[in-house]
Amino acid sequence: MDTTKQNSKAWDKKVEEGSRYTQSVSSETIEKSKLGQWGITVTTEKSVPRNWFPESIKGLKILCLASGGGQQAPVLAAAGADVTVTDISKKQLEQDEKVAKRDGLHIKTVQGDMRDLSNFEDGFFDIVINPVSNLFVNDVRPVWNEVSRVIKDEGILIAGFTNPLLWIFDDNLEREGILDVKHSIPSSTLDYLPEEEIQEYINSNQTIEYAHTLDDQIQGQIDAGFVIAGFYEDDFGGTRILDKYIKTFIATKAIKLKV
Template identity: 80%
Template structure:
């Protein structure tokens, strides 16, 4: 099956349903961002530390990667950056376009897959912002390689991703408060289902997700030419039982070094 097309349609559906990560920021948020009072998140609850960014964004080329939804991209555009946002979902990108038109921002939207950035030239961007989204792609290493290619030397990658420990538990049981270790890593949503339920899941138009190893997430960045320079963890904000035991999301700041 075409997983990219499936997940694109699934995210379009999430926009129609008003999912949290499809809700565009307010005009008040854009006003504050223009005044220098801006912040973004690449995980679930925590904001990215401001010192992970250059002090001034004016004139910097920023790629918001797999980041549609009218959230990170408009804020960074309002803060002065030249922003391009790419996503597999047309409706997610329309959320960014809506904010741009509403609040008089300039940003570019490009529909595409995060592992293929052939629309962008080598070493063009100063910063790449990649919120939790590589769980929707089977192989994460090509993502890091493509990000490295389009980033300038000493460019910054700010990425959020899932701690694979989240995936080892039976999701239905965990939501009932029961931690039942069931799944191995790496794996995908479809691997967790009985064979007779796979087609029903596909027909339901839910996203197909992939659990990547920490080696692919972190060593994958290093192999692509990055040096990790920042790290923090995040969770579901206390709404899931796992929050009592471990953080299930990770954010990294990495610097591309051509001579590394």
């Protein structure tokens, strides 16, 4: 099946439902960003360390990759960057467009798949921001390869992704406080469902998610020409039982090596 089309529809639905990652930043946040008081997240709770960015991002070309929703892109644009945001969901991109119109920002929006950045020139961007989103593609290595192509030498990639341990437990039981190891890595949402429930799941416009190995997440960046220069972990903010035992989200700063 076309998982890109499925996830595009699913995220459009999430916007309609007002889920957390479709809620745009406030005008107050934008005003603070214009004054230099800005920060973004690429995981769940923690902000990206300010020293992961250059001292000033004014005029820098930044790609917010698979990052619609009116969260990262408007903040960076308000801080003076030349921002492009791409996402598979039209409605998520409309969230960025609404903030841009509301607060007088210039943001370019492009609907597309994070594995295919053919709309963009080689070595065009100074920074690429990729919040937790590559769980929606079946193979992350093409994502890293495409980012490497469109980013400048010594450009910065800031990415958030899931710790694969998050996926090994039965999700419904984990939400009830029971940790039951049930799934292997790599795998996908559809692998966890009984055959008779798959079509119903698809028809209800739910996201199809993929559990990737750390080898593909981290070594994949290295193989694409990056060196890992920063790392931190994050969690659900204490709302899930796993937060008591391990951080389930990871953020990396990677720098593209000169060829």
